[in-house]
Amino acid sequence: MTIIARSTEPVLQRPATLTEALALSGPGSVWWAGGTDLWLMIDRKGLRPEALIDLTHIAELRAIQTTGAETTLGAALTLAELEASPLPAVADTVRSMCTVQTRTLATLGGNLCHAAPSADLAPVLLALGAEVSIAGPAGTRRIPLDGFFTGPGRTVLSAEEILTAVHVPTPQRQTAAYTRIARTVVDIALVGAAASLTLDEECHVLDARVALCAVAPVPLLVPGIAEALKGRAYDGLDFAGCAKMAEEACAPITDLRASADYRRRMAGVLTRRALTTAADHLRRMPCA
Amino acid sequence: MxxxxxxxxxxxxxxxxxxxxxxxxxxxxxxYANDLALAGMVHGALVRSPHAHAKVLRVDATEALALPGVVGVLTHEDTPRTVWDGCWFNYRGPALDGHARFAGDEVAAVAATTPEIARAAAALIRVEYEVLPAVLTAEAAGATGAEPVRDEGNLREPYVAEWGDLAAGEAEADHILHAVIDHPSQQMATIGRNACLADWEGDRVTVWTGSQTPSELKTGLAMALDIPQSKVRVQALPTGSSFGQWWSNNFMMITALLARKIGRPVKIELSNAECFATVKRRHKELSTGRIGVTEDGRITFLEIDHVMDNGGYGFKNDVGFFCVDNWGRAESGRCTVRAASTNLVTAGCMRGVGDVTLGNCVERLCDMAAERLGLDPVEFRLSHQLRTGEPLRHIMGHDVPEVAQARSDSKAFRAKVPADWPEPFVxxxxxxxxxxxxxxxxxxxxxxxxxxxxxxxxxxxxxxxxxxxxxxxxxGVELEGGTAATVRVNPDGSVKLHASVGRHGSGAETTQVQVAAEALGVTWDMIEMETGDTDSCPWSHGSIASNTMYRTGFATVSAAKDAKRQILEVAARNLFNCDPDDLDIRQNLVHRRTRPDNERYTIAEVLNAVRSDALGQFSTVIGRPTEAMPPSTTFxxxxxxxxxxxxxxxxxxxxxxxxxxxxxxxxxxxxxxxxxxxxxxxxxxxxxxxxxxxxxxxxxxxxxxxxxxxxxxxxxxxxxxxxxxxxxxxxxxxxxxxxxxxxxxxxxxxxxxxxxxxxxxxxxxxxxxxxxxxxxxxxxxxxxxxxx
Amino acid sequence: MRLTLNRRETELTPAPLERLSDTLRAQGLTGVRVSCSEGECGSCTVLIDGRPVTSCLMLAAQAEGTSVETIECDDPATAALQQAFIEEQGFQCGFCTAGFILTARAFLARTPDPSEDEVREALSGSICRCGAYPFITRAVLKAAASLRGAA
Structure with missing residues (x-):
């Protein structure tokens, strides 16, 4: 571990293990997980942390592990590293995010813990049914990602806790897709929607999820999608009902980027498109 | 591609x-300007109004001055009561006068040993304001009883271009179509922020900054500082993409004023947000238009009412549109531009001013007409757009007596000007x-x-x-002054071209050299160009209004020809014993036109011949423009x-x-x-x-x-x-x-x-x-x- | 802190919250151009261990132990790109150019034979407000061809 200390400004501390990181945590300390959002909060928004603890050199936060049933992504993996993720929907999503330069620094954990309502990785991971591991002074816990976000910039994490990994179930016969609306090729999503479809052995829908970003204070899992599609043959599904459910689940705001009305409508359009793309992917998948 | x-x-x-x-x-x-530093330099930061419209009642700099590293503060009380203006009234106003005309307007400045301390000190300067009612749209600015943004009032004299009989055109139209287009304000959104450095020696100042208009900036500084132009030297540097952003800007005036007050060189570097929000932008423009067409495809009239906002310090009464010229085959037309001051950041000429906005309205009206008639848009343009030899409708500078005369009495005008000048307004x-x-x-x-x-x-x-x-x-537009260039041929035959142009990526430093080399007959590598030093470059309009190749290029070619004439005269007298007209220069070599390979001298040899000649006076030839340029707006x-x-x-x-x-x-x-x-x-x-x-x-x-x-x-x-x-x-x-x-x-x-x-x-x-x-x-x- | 700066072992002493772009410019590396300072425009792009980073969004302290390369670093791929940018005039004002060249260098290292669309996508992290994009794309394709020829 290296500590760089030169003045009264908070120094960037660089723990090598999770245990060291947790031990460094103190009043006013913040976790640094790439810093591309955090730095702008310091530089522009007047955030004045007492200490910065860099999590990006902790090997256990930087691993990708695939077991039979799930893929675990370390929270300190950079977006650039996730471009090669074994989860195609995640890799596709990452390539649509920010700039190639920012992707070198920004991390999975940073994107989720910054908890921007427009965070692109949130809907795709919600749609994939991800869970997250959290380490803290009292030990570790694992919770569904649905419920992790509590408001703009807020999560269930306490100041001493670290998001360590994201677990993505990888069932057979599942596909997912993320679609977003942006002004130019580099932009915050005006609206984003991700969908996943899982089939049973008879090619009927076993499970389905739709999640949205930039349409509510938190990234949103649309309720009722699985119930609406379950048991249906995947070919020729009509997603109009799901689009309506997405529109109803929204609580968007109007800002410089888009109006609430537009966002709500687009939640429906993108829901239909994400589900259609996921269904198209299924068509290319042999059904047992 | x-x-x-x-x-x-x-x-x-x-x-x-x-x-x-x-x-x-x-x-x-x-x-670029932000790469530059001077020995003993301090850094400035600007205090900006948070209000759209306010009078400064009091500036309390006590806390700021107490901050270690702070060198001095400049307020409106330290500033001469002068008004400076930039090209075509893109800016007109005092540098600091205790009257904030938009949120972000400068009200004070502070200098300190580091940029960080200067910014911290700026935040510690307490300004007490009397907040005034704000007018935020051109419409509000023109309303009865609207708060005046400026002493001159909010509305400028309407600018009108018209031709033909509009009433007849309207009566003859089979179809009349309407369009209202609200053009939002475009930001130049420059990449590369600008900085300004000012250094005084006695009562003379040198200013380094990125600018497309070095000479105009010199003029503006002389006005703002209330000193003769001879005491101002601008060293204009390259800028990032500019599109009209970096001409003469008020922060440059403030840098020079601050440096004079504290008696040290000062550098002010704008942040990206300051570049976006406090300098300049394209006007907000509302175009309301009508077009009349006949069933057989004639345009009988074209009428546009165009309202633009000048922001706080813009003072323009038109947007320099030429689109009505392009559609000038319309049988009648009237285009009225109304400009109003508002409490928004200053608006000014951005690339294609007027022709991006008003031009879009003209094109829209014509497209609507073509659609109504079921005509192909390419064909419709070919039928109705201006061709060589046809009259221009936009009589820019109609209030200038010479222009009015040229327009009304072309024969009398032509009698006074060189025979090869183009017909005016054609x-x-x-x-x-x-x-x-x-x-x-x-x-x-x-x-x-x-x-x-x-x-x-x-x-x-x-x-x-x-x-x-x-x-x-x-x-190019000549109504504010001429362009000029000088070509200096050194004793070794190398050449320096001095012409005041911008270096914002448009390649003027290259294309001017190309035409100078062509005119002089020297190779590409023999010429260097100075673009930004106003002590060596003659006054020129700078790189605005698509001026550089046409008008500066004319001056550059004329100056190069003058230098060439002088070289040939020396060569004819001292080396060839012939008429200078029998000589030419190509590839740096002076030779007879008729026998180019027979007897050749380098330019250095020619100039050294005169140096050793008892009659020789010059070791450096200086060429300057010798021909008057016809007014380009008229043709x-x-x-x-x-x-x-x-x-x-x-x-x-x-x-x-x-x-x-x-x-x-x-x-x-x-x-x-x-x-x-x-x-x-x-x-x-x-x-x-x-x-x-x-x-x-x-x-x-x-x-x-x-x-x-x-x-x-x-x-x-x-x-x-x-x-x-x-x-x-x-x-x-x-x-x-x-x-x-x-x-x-x-x-x-x-x-x-x-x-x-x-x-x-x-x-x-x-x-x-x-x-x-x-x-x-x-x-x-x-x-x-x-x-x- | 120690790092490898343009292939030389270097010791620097930045303030704790100093941006890497400021640290590098203070070393006289004016090719690190700062414009937006919020990671949007790409002018300040440098390579950290071969990957492009907008150095305005990075603390100098984050660069400890890494290899940092700027446009000033002697490199054959940089040189090939510079030559191609000159020939195709892949710039106007030049403020963004170093950022484009370094991003392109990192991209070509992974994608030596890219398509035109891949180049356009890969360079979208930088803004050329002058609008030289088609010429930049041509320059990168030209440099890629010359580097493949040299390899």
């Missing part, structure tokens, strides 16, 4: 030579005709345009269609015709550009690489304005809300088509250097109508600007159905 270009037979003109500073640019070694060369025809053929227009409001391809929610648009602009224009294919997603409203062809008629192409870059760069900036670019102002304070690239969206490489083509026209101008005219502004005017038309053809309705996804959906909602 393919290029159609026919190279000429000149040594330098027409050659795609690499720009002179290419190596410095690719290696990161070019010096287009001297070029038009859209050739580039429209060649462009349409190269683009496959006849196959790809399948009718108004009809996509040529539908796939699910995707619609594709093509559009065409034309643009025009002037080739010269440059033209663009752009063709585009777009893809509209009627589900989300997203628009993608698929294919782009930009055709340009600028007369002779001096450097095809430079011109292609100007053309495509204009297309991309115009396309950005059509699709995304819009400043948002706070509803109460008028402050710019999107003061960075996060929410002011400009196009990136994947947003512009890979399939991009440039075609140049072949016209030749009798006045411009080697037949060249202006270039940089018509290319930003053409893309807006072209893309609007393509979107119309894709989705069946016109969309408000910028055509964001949301506005496309709103337009489709108004239409009530999705076309296919």
């Amino acid at each position: 393919t290029i159609s270009f026919d190279p000429t037979e000149h040594d330098h003109v027409g050659k795609p030579l690499p720009v002179r500073d290419a190596r410095e640019k690719v290696s990161g070694r070019l010096r 287009l001297s060369s070029g038009s859209t005709a050739e580039i429209l025809r060649e462009g349409a053929a190269a683009f496959g227009w006849d196959q790809r345009f399948v009718g108004w409001g009809k996509p040529n391809h539908c796939d699910g929610e995707i619609r594709r269609a093509v559009g065409v648009g034309t643009g025009i602009h002037c080739c 010269a224009r440059h033209f663009a015709a752009h063709f585009v294919e777009v893809e509209a997603d009627v589900g989300t409203g997203e628009i993608r550009l698929l294919d782009y062809l930009a055709c340009q008629d600028s007369g002779t192409v001096v450097n095809p690489h430079v011109l292609m870059n100007q053309v495509i760069g204009g297309a991309i900036c115009g396309a950005g304005f059509a699709l995304h670019e819009e400043l948002h102002f706070h509803p109460e304070t008028g402050a710019v809300m999107n003061d960075g690239f996060l929410d002011y969206k400009v196009l990136r490489s994947a947003d512009f088509p890979a399939r991009t083509q440039v075609i140049f026209g072949n016209s030749h101008d009798s006045v411009g250097p080697y037949g060249a005219r202006g270039a940089g502004e018509a290319p930003i005017a053409a893309p807006v109508p072209a893309i609007c038309q393509a979107v119309f053809n894709a989705i069946g309705c016109w969309v408000d600007l910028p055509m964001t996804p949301e506005r496309v959906i709103a337009a489709l909602d108004r239409l009530g159905h999705t076309p296919h």
Whole structure:
């Protein structure tokens, strides 16, 4: 571990293990997980942390592990590293995010813990049914990602806790897709929607999820999608009902980027498109 | 990308030579203002008003001055009661007068040993304000009882261009169509912030900053500082992309004032947010227009009322539009521009001023007429647009007596001017005709345009269609002064060209050298150019209004010819014993025209011959312009015709550009690489304005809300088509250097109508600007159905 | 802190919250151009262990132990790109150019034979407000060809 200390400004501390990181945590300390959002909060928004603890050199936060049933992504993996993720929907999503330069620094954990309502990785991971591991002074816990976000910039994490990994179930016969609306090729999503479809052995829908970003204070899992599609043959599904459910689940705001009305409508359009793309992917998948 | 270009037979003109500073640019070694430092320099920061409109009652700098490292503070009480103005009243006002006219306006400045301390000190300066009512729109500025933004009142004298009998035109029309287009304010959104350094020696000041207008800046500084121009030296440096942002700016005046007050060199570097929100922007412009056409396709009248806001310090009464010239075959017309001061950040000329906005309205009206009549938009343009030899309608400077005389009594005017001057108020060369025809053929227009409001391809929610648009602009404007250049030939035969031009990427430092080398007969490597030092460059208009190649180039060529004449006179007298007219220079060698290989001397030999001659007086030849330039606004224009294919997603409203062809008629192409870059760069900036670019102002304070690239969206490489083509026209101008005219502004005017038309053809309705996804959906909602 | 700066072992002493872009410019590396300072424009791009980073969004302290390369670093791929940018005039004002060249260098190292669309996509992290994109794309394709020829 290296500590760089030169003045009264908070120094960037660089723990090598999770245990060291947790031990460094103190009043006013913040976790640094790439810093591309955090730095702008310091530089522009007047955030004045007492200490910065860099999590990006902790090997256990930087691993990708695939077991039979799930893929675990370390929270300190950079977006650039996730471009090669074994989860195609995640890799596709990452390539649509920010700039190639920012992707070198920004991390999975940073994107989720910054908890921007427009965070692109949130809907795709919600749609994939991800869970997250959290380490803290009292030990570790694992919770569904649905419920992790509590408001703009807020999560269930306490100041001493670290998001360590994201677990993505990888069932057979599942596909997912993320679609977003942006002004130019580099932009915050005006609206984003991700969908996943899982089939049973008879090619009927076993499970389905739709999640949205930039349409509510938190990234949103649309309720009722699985119930609406379950048991249906995947070919020729009509997603109009799901689009309506997405529109109803929204609580968007109007800002410089888009109006609430537009966002709500687009939640429906993108829901239909994400589900259609996921269904198209299924068509290319042999059904047992 | 393919290029159609026919190279000429000149040594330098027409050659795609690499720009002179290419190596410095690719290696990161070019010096911009923010790279510069002076010994003993301190750093300045500006205190800005949070209010749209307020009087400063008191400035308390006690806390700021107590901060270690703070050197001094400047307020309006330290500032001379002078008003400075910039080119064409892009700025008119005092540098600091205790009256804040927009949120972000400068009210004080502080100097400190580091930029960080200066910024911290600026935050500690307590300013007490009397908040005044604010007018945030041109409409509010003109309302009865509106709070005056300026002492001169809020409204400028309307500017009118008119011709023919409008009432008759209206009576004769079979169809009259209306359009109202609200043009939002575009931000230059420069890459590369600017900085200014000022250093006084006694009562003389030297100022280093990025500027397109070194001479105008010298004039402005002399006014703001209340000193003679001889005591001001500007060393203008390259800037990042400028588009009119970095001419003469008030922060430059404040830097010089602050340096004078504290008696040390000062540097003020603007932040990106300051560049976006406190310097300059394109006007907000509301165009309301009508057009009348007959069933057989005549345009009987064209009428536009155009309202623009000047912001706090702009003082213009027109937007320099030339689009009415381009559509001047209309049988009658009236175009009225009304300008108002508002409590928004200063508005001024941005690239293609007027022709991007008012031009879009003219093109829209004509498109609506063509649609009503079921006529092809290329054909309609070919029928109705200006050709060489036809009258110009936009009589710029109509209130200048000489202009009025030239207009009313062309014969008397001609008797007073050289015989080879072009006819005033008649287009001297070029038009859209050739580039429209060649462009349409190269683009496959006849196959790809399948009718108004009809996509040529539908796939699910995707619609594709093509559009065409034309643009025009002037080739420099002479109404504020002449251009000049000097060519100094050194004893070794090397040459230095001095001409005051901008270095914001338009390649003037290269193309001026090309025409000078051509005129003088020397090789490319023998000439260097000084562009920014006002102590060596004669006063010149700078790089604005597509002025540089046409008007500065004229002066440069004239100065080079004068230098050449002097060299030939010396050679004729001392070496050849002949008439100077029998001699010529080519490839640095002086020779007889008739026997070029027989007897040749280098320029150095010629000049050294005179140095050793008892009669010799000169070791350096100085050439200066000897010919008067005819007033270019009265006869010269440059033209663009752009063709585009777009893809509209009627589900989300997203628009993608698929294919782009930009055709340009600028007369002779001096450097095809430079011109292609100007053309495509204009297309991309115009396309950005059509699709995304819009400043948002706070509803109460008028402050710019999107003061960075996060929410002011400009196009990136994947947003512009890979399939991009440039075609140049072949016209030749009798006045411009080697037949060249202006270039940089018509290319930003053409893309807006072209893309609007393509979107119309894709989705069946016109969309408000910028055509964001949301506005496309709103337009489709108004239409009530999705076309296919 | 120690790092490898343009292939030389270097010791620097930045303030704790100093941006890497400021640290590098203070070393006289004016090719690190700062414009937006919020990671949007790409002018300040440098390579960290071969990957492009907008150095305005990075603390100098984050660069400890890494290899930092700027446009000033002697490199054959940089040189090939510079030459191609000159020949195709892949710039106007030149402010963004170093950022484009370094991003392109990192991209070509992974994608030596890219398509035109891949180049346009890969360079979208930088803004060329002058609008030289088609010429930049041509320059990168030209440099890629020359580097493949040299390899």
